[in-house]
Amino acid sequence: MPFRSSRALTRRTVVGLAAALCGGAALPAFADDAFPSKPIRFIVPYAAGGTTDLVARTVGAHMSQTLGQTVVIENRGGAGGNLGMDAVAKAAPDGYTVGMGAISTNALNPHIYRKMSFDPRKDFSAIGLLGNSTIVLEVGASVPVKTVAELRAWAAKNPGSPFGTAGAGTSMHLAGVLFGQLSHTEWTHVPYKGSAPLITDLIGGQVPVAFDNLPASLPHIQAGKLRALAVAGSQRSPALPDVPTLAEAGLPGYSVEPWFGVYGPAHLPAPVVKKLQTALQAALADPGVKEKLAAAGFSPKSSTAAELEALSAREYERLGKVAKSAKMSAD
Numbered sequence: 001m002p003f004r005s006s007r008a009l010t011r012r013t014v015v016g017l018a019a020a021l022c023g024g025a026a027l028p029a030f031a032d033d034a035f036p037s038k039p040i041r042f043i044v045p046y047a048a049g050g051t052t053d054l055v056a057r058t059v060g061a062h063m064s065q066t067l068g069q070t071v072v073i074e075n076r077g078g079a080g081g082n083l084g085m086d087a088v089a090k091a092a093p094d095g096y097t098v099g100m101g102a103i104s105t106n107a108l109n110p111h112i113y114r115k116m117s118f119d120p121r122k123d124f125s126a127i128g129l130l131g132n133s134t135i136v137l138e139v140g141a142s143v144p145v146k147t148v149a150e151l152r153a154w155a156a157k158n159p160g161s162p163f164g165t166a167g168a169g170t171s172m173h174l175a176g177v178l179f180g181q182l183s184h185t186e187w188t189h190v191p192y193k194g195s196a197p198l199i200t201d202l203i204g205g206q207v208p209v210a211f212d213n214l215p216a217s218l219p220h221i222q223a224g225k226l227r228a229l230a231v232a233g234s235q236r237s238p239a240l241p242d243v244p245t246l247a248e249a250g251l252p253g254y255s256v257e258p259w260f261g262v263y264g265p266a267h268l269p270a271p272v273v274k275k276l277q278t279a280l281q282a283a284l285a286d287p288g289v290k291e292k293l294a295a296a297g298f299s300p301k302s303s304t305a306a307e308l309e310a311l312s313a314r315e316y317e318r319l320g321k322v323a324k325s326a327k328m329s330a331d
Contacts (some may be wrong), residue, residue: 035095035272039070042262043099045084047077047194051215051296052260055130056100058292062283067275080169080330081105082113085263089123093265095272098127101263103171107315111323112169112330125268126312128280129303130260131293134214134239135175135232137246141225143208148183148230148249151209155185162190164198164207169330171258172211174319175232177326179211182251202226213258214239215297232256239297259315261308273305 040063044056053075060071076084081104088099106120118124137148145151155161165172168191180187190207192198195216201207203225210217211232218239220226230246231237234255246254262280264273283289284302293300303311322328 035275036067036069038096039072040067040095041074041091041097042071043074043076043084043088043097045076045078045081045099045101045105048075050195051133051213051298052100052102054296055260055293055298058289059130059280059283062286062289063276063279066279066282080109080113080167082109082116082118085120085124086117088263089118089265091265093125093267093269095264095268095276098262098264098276100130100260101312102260103174103258103315103319104169106261106263106312108171108174108319108323109169109330110316111320112328114329114331120312121316123266124263125266125273126305126309127262127264127268127273128277128305129301129308129311130262130280131284131298131300131302132233132257132259133171133298134237135172135211135256135258136214136217136221136228136237136240136243137175137179137209137211137230137232138202138217138221138226138228139209140202140205140207141227142205143227145229146227148244148246148251151229152183152185152250155183155187159186160188161186161209162188162207163209163211164190164192164202165211166195166198166213166216167191167193169328171256172213173328173330174322175211175256177328178254178256178322179246179251181322181326182254199226213297218297237297238294259311261303261312263308277305 042056042060044053046052056073060073064071085099085105091097110116145154163176195212198210202210221228228240228243230244230249232246281302284300290300
C-alpha cells in the first residue's frame with residue numbers, strides 16, 4: 001500500500017505540473033481575469049513630498065480608476081532609491097507590489113555602490129515608462145558668470161571648485177560628472193541630502209554651482225535668487241524657454257534626461273504585466289494627468305513593457321562606462 005500511495009502521489013504531482021505548464025486549472029488565480037482583486041502597493045523609493053512622489057500619486061490615482069482597485073503609494077527612501085526597489089525585487093511576483101524605478105536605481109547605482117542587494121538586469125519585470133524630469137545647471141546670484149562659456153572659463157581659473165547635487169549617485173551627480181568630462185574642467189562633488197539643503201547653501205554662497213532637479217529650483221530661479229545657465233536634456237524646458245541646453249551651449253552630444261518607469265518583481269505573469277501596462281498608459285494619456293505633471297516640471301511619456309526593458313538594458317551598459325571612466329562612487 002505505501003508503494004501504491006507513493007505512485008499515486010507522484011502521478012497527481014505530474015498531472016498538476018502538466019496542467020500548470022499547459023495553462024490549465026492549476027494556474028495561479030492572479031493570472032486570470034480576477035486580477036486585481038485587492039489593493040496594489042506602489043513603492044516610491046524616495047521621500048514623500050518631492051516630484052517623484054507627486055508623479056506616483058497622480059498616476060496611481062488614475063490607475064486605480066482603470067483597475068478598479070486602490071493603488072496605495074508607499075514611500076521608502078534611502079540608499080539612492082536602492083532600499084525601496086529592493087523591496088520590489090523581493091516581493092511576490094503576483095502584481096500586487098510595483099515600484100518606481102529610475103535611471104539611478106535601474107542603470108547607474110549598480111556601478112557606483114559596492115554592495116547591491118538586487119540586480120536590475122534579473123530581478124525586475126518592466127511594466128512601462130512614466131517619463132522624464134529636467135536637470136538644471138545653475139549658480140548662485142553672487143557667482144560672476146551668466147553663461148556656460150563663462151562658467152567654463154571661471155572653472156579653468158578655479159580648478160577643483162565644488163558643485164552640489166541632491167545626493168551621491170543621483171542623476172544630478174551623473175550630470176555634473178559628464179559636464180566635467182565634456183567641458184574638460186575639474187570639479188569636486190558635494191552631495192547633499194536632498195534639494196532643499198542644497199538650494200539653501202547655493203543661495204547663501206556656501207557652494208557656487210549646482211545640478212538640481214528643475215521643479216525644486218524653479219521658484220528660486222524665477223525669484224532671481226539663482227541663475228539658470230543651461231538644462232541637461234536634449235530639448236529646452238517649457239518652464240525656461242530662454243535657457244539653452246548644454247549641447248546648445250557648447251557641449252555637443254551632452255544629454256542627461258532622468259527617466260522613470262514602473263517595475264514589478266521578476267517573473268510577473270504576462271497577463272498581469274499587460275493589465276498594469278494598459279492602466280499606466282491610460283493614466284499618462286489623460287489630459288488632466290499630463291497637465292499636472294507638466295506643471296511640476298515632469299515630462300510624461302509612456303511605453304510598452306518591452307520598450308522599458310530595452311531602455312533599462314541600454315542605459316545599464318552606457319552608464320557603466322561613464323561611471324567607470326569617472327571613477328564615480330556613492331559609498
